[in-house]
Amino acid sequence: METAEIRRRYIEFFADRGHTVVPSASLVSPDPSLLFTVAGMVPFIPYLNGTVPPPYPRAVDSQKCIRTLDIEEVGRTPRHGTFFQMLGNWSFGDYFKRDAIKWAWELLTTAEADGGFGFDPADLWVTVFQDDDEAEAIWRDEVGLPAERIQRLGYADNYWMTGQPGPAGPDSEIFFDRGPAYGADGGPATGDDRYVEIWNLVFMQYEIANIRSKEDFDVVRELPNKNVDTGMGLERVAFLKQGVENIYEIDQIRPVIDAASRLSGKPYGADHEDDVRMRVVSDHIRSAMMLMLDGIVPSNEGRGYVLRRLLRRSVRAMRLLGVEEPTFGELFPTSRDAMAPAYPELVPEFSRIQRLASAEEETFLRTLTGGTAILDTAVQRTREAGSSTLAGDTAFLLHDTYGFPIDLTLEVAEEAGLTVDREAFDRLMAEQRSRAKADAKQRKRALADLSVYSEFRQRGETAFLGYDQLVTGSRVLGLVKDGASVPSIALGDIAEVILAETTLYPESGGQDADQGEIRGPGYLLEVLDVQRPVAGLVSHRVQVARGEVAVGDEAETVVDPLYRRGATQAHSATHLIHAALRQVLGPEAHQAGSYNRAGFMRLDFSWSSPLSPETRSEVEDIANLRVNEDLEVVTRVLPLEEARAMGAMALFGEKYGDVVRMVDIGGPWSRELCGGTHVAHSSEIGLINVVGESSVGATSRRIESLVGPEAFREFAAERALVSELGSSLRVPREQIVSRVADLAASLKAAERRIAEFERQALAQRVPALAQQASSAGRVTAVLEQVGDLASPDDLRALVTQVRDRLGAAPAVVALAATVGGRPVVIVATNAAARDAGVKAGPLAKRAAQVLGGGGGGRDDVAQGGGSDPARIGDALEAVRGELA
Incomplete structure (x- = not known):
């Protein structure tokens, strides 16, 4: 049974039983304390803990997940994968243990011909929580599972909690027995790989608090609305149903193993370590591809670092298989072909994914070459040190x-x-x-306890009216101060205000929060920030400027009209720049993040090389041409699938509901899903001035622009600067560049002449310094202060010339100078001195210690420095003492 068919049967089974089919959320977790969606329940947390009312009583989904905690186990066990798909059915205060258990058993054991998975009941074992008599009774008395194949386990194995106060409860896990060839008898309690967990049924029935450990906490109460959270590992069921040895050999992953085998010339199944490497490649290539599909790009931090690590581990595994040339050009298309039936969105996005992967592979191959050189040097030094x-x-x-x-x-x-x-x-x-x-x-601690917002969110969503008006009347639903709900706040307090309606835009979609105020009878609140702490709820962070406000008071939200106008100009300009980039560079130049506020916009986009000045100017010209065309900006609210069918651009990693807001500027030329505020016509943007373009990673670029009045002010400042330059240089504007070039050339020529004069002057000092040589221990030494010099290089040249003049007898030269106000000493030894055991490095270090700094270097030439020029004489005497 193919993996896609297992997925289809699962979803159909529960859809036929009244479950709403929910699409997979992004791998980018909506929970800011998590990098990734690490479990199927993550997108449903607000519904499970009661923060947000669930939009449906029961649901079914296939959720993409990423976990890297066990990355070292990948390829070595039959079931560890970094990317995996979790099939889940969910009940939010609807059905509970009986239905969850019976449906799981029915789907697993119904014959394949009748739409089930066709598992033999004799191969299935179950574990329940040690105190869960109810679950055990259902399995034994209603399902008919023999008591000897039901095992009770403790908190570590069969009790679910988040580790934070909130919902918790026992769970029941279903295992498949692979048979005696895979391990000892005794059931799942043995912990043996023979028993593969395929389904976990979590029964959230308690609220817990004061968590001291996994097994030590307080049960506050039984939940009034009990939830069911189940998860069935798609890859685990697939490898069992397909009769292969592990998850890496299923139809969605095995083709990459075969490609790695073909590229390396090593057969799969012939050598254990080579097999592990091929499985690592197959897992990591698929995981990396799915991460990039959701908009993550390689970088040195956060999610991007995890992606980079997966890609680099793949390169490393191929090198250990004997392949040193690039392989991603074949491995990634192979993985795409295997995964596209389940994720057709891979096909239109694949050219971008392939470009990101190949660029990262090329970079890392260079890193390996450079790292090998560094390591070779370290090996040599280790040997030299004995x-x-x-x-x-x-x-x-x-x-x-x-x-x-x-x-x-x-x-x-x-x-x-x-x-x-x-x-x-x-x-x-x-x-x-x-x-x-x-x-x-x-x-995690920095995040407010979201439970404080639950009672407010239960009353409904905050109505945002700011698209059409800047002022609206409302009512204070709640006040939050220092993370707790309070009845009132007074003059000077900083707190959060929850309103029934608002016109103040909460920060989202790259757009900064509105500025403005909230006022009411006898009070005035200055708005410091506006956020959405949970879906559907707007919180206004305020400082009380006048009076006192209490829950239930009337309120009026007032948006600063100048700031809002600037913000709408910047957000619309972001859409124009994005569309212009795609027109010039092609559809691979996809937005990867943005930020805009009044007068400024920043757009990150997928691209691996700098934009030429001509390309940058072309993008700017196209965007401003669209401004000048006075294009109508049309916003529409419509179903997500309809918007996608019309070609609307969606931001990777952004979570969209079933109904979305689509913004058109010039029809399909710029058509994006966006909840931000926008101008009514493109001419209202005024002017776009691209002021910067830079790298934010190997595969991402950033373009920054000033917008509206800020753009004009920047142009005015540049005009004033050009005018002043023209006056100073006494040339018209069009001749400034050539005049500056002439002056620069003249300056370089003068600097060369000066440097030559200085070299000659230094050379003339060599004879006099050589005559200062005197005996110091076993060598002849010149230890002198030479005054102020332009650079350490001048001092180094002087030292080596004096040393060369002293002849073949053992000699040491230590000269000190002040360079840029700081003392520098350079020591040089000749071959005879080094043969006598006198080395420059320790002498420079000793001098630097006296000067209050550090130093060292090679045996023949070394340098030291410090911070106290007054001690130069003492430093040279210290060198003389060392020589003596």
Whole structure:
């Protein structure tokens, strides 16, 4: 049974039983404390915890998920994958244990010919929570599962919670027994790979608090509305139904293994380690492709770093298979062909995905070459120091800074007859992970407890009326101060105000929040920020400027009209720049993020090379031409699928409802899904002035523009500057560039002449300095202060010339100068001095210590410096002392 067919049967089964079919949410998690959607329940959290009323009583979906905590297990176990698909059926206060259990059993054991999965009941085991008599009774007495195949387990295995106060409850897991060839008898309680978990039924029936550990918490109450959250691993069911050994060999993944085998010339199934590498490639290529489909691009932080790691691990695995040339050009199309039947949106987006992947592969192959050179140097220095162990901090630097894999470092070190201080490396990695976890925990703590908004959201959505008006009357539904609901706030307080209606735009879709005020009888509130803490609810962060306000008071929201006008100009300009980029560069130049506020817009877009000045000007000209054409800006509210059918652009990673707002500027030329505020006609934008274009990663660029009056002011400032330059240079405007070029050329010629004069002057000082040579221990030494010099290079040239003049007898030259107000000392030794054991590095370091700084270098020439020029004489005497 193909994976797509398993998915279809599951969704049809529950749709026939009254479940609303919900499309998969993005892999970019809507929860700001998570990088990714790590489980099927993530998109439903607001419904499960009661923060947002569910729009349907029961639902079914197939959710895309990414987990990388077990990335080292990928390829080594039969069931660990970074990207996976979780089939789920959900009840929000509707049905509970009995229906969830019976339906799961019915779907699993119904014959394939009758629309089920056709599992033999004799192969299925079940676990329940140790105290859940009700679930065990349903399995035993109503489903008819023999008691010996029902096992009770504890909190660690069969109790679900988020780790935060809120809903929790027991769960029941269904396992498939693969048979004695795969492990010992004894059921799932053995923890053996023989028993594969395929379905988890979570029964959220309690509210918990004061969580001290997974097993130690307080049960506050039984929930009035009990929820069911189930998850069935699509890949796990697929590998069992397709009769293969692991998830990597199912129809959606195996083709990439075959491609890796073909490229490497190594048969799959012949060598365990090679098999693991091919499975890693198959998993990571698919995972990376699906991440890029949802708009994530490789980078050095956050989601982008996870994507980069997956791509680089794929390159590394192919190298270990003996393939050093690029392979993504074949691996990614293979994965696309395997996944497109389930995700047809891959096809139109694939050229962008392939370009991102190939650029990252090319970059990392160069990194491997450069990292190998750095590692070779480290190996050589380790040998020279007489050590057989490569330092752990060197391995960590290569891994953390250069992206050089630790297994490759271990391999190269082993080839050189060295070991790696793995203990030190692991300690540094653990410290890094600890910092990352602390940061994630801090981010989680920084988020307000969203439960405070639940009672407000239960009363309905905040009506946003700001598209058509700037002022509206409303009523105060709630006040939140320091994370808690309060009845009133007074003069000077900073708090959040929840209203029934508002005209103040909450920050979203790249558009900054409106500025303005909220006023009512006897009070005035200055609006500091406007946000949507939970879906459908608008919160106004305010400071009380006058009076006192209480829950239930009348209120009036007033938007600053000048700020709103500037914001609408900037947002509409963002759409024009996006459309102009796609017209000039092609459809691959897809928006990857934006920010706009009054007078300014910033757009990130998928592209891997800088825009030429001509291209940048062309984009700007096209956008301003559209402004001049006075195009009508049309907004429509319509079903999502209808908007997509009309070619509306959607922002990757953005979550859209069934009904969306579509903004047209010039018809299909610029047609995007957007909830922001816009001008009525393009001419209202006024002017767009592109002021910057830069890189934000190997595969993303950023374009920045001033808009409206801000754009004009920038042009006016440039005009004044040009006028002033023309007056100063005494040439007309059109001759300024050539005149500046002439002056620059003259300046360079003068600098060359001056540098030559200075070299001659320095050379003339050499004889006099050489005559100052005197005996110092076993060598002849020149230890002198030479005053102020332009650069350390001048001092270095002087030192080496004096050394060369002293002849073949052991000699040391240490000269000190002030460069830019700071003391510098350079020491040089000749071959005879070095043979006598006198080295420049330690002498420069000693002098630098006296100067209050640091230094060192090679045995023949070394440099030191500090911060106290008054101690130059003492530093030279310290060198003399060392020589003596």
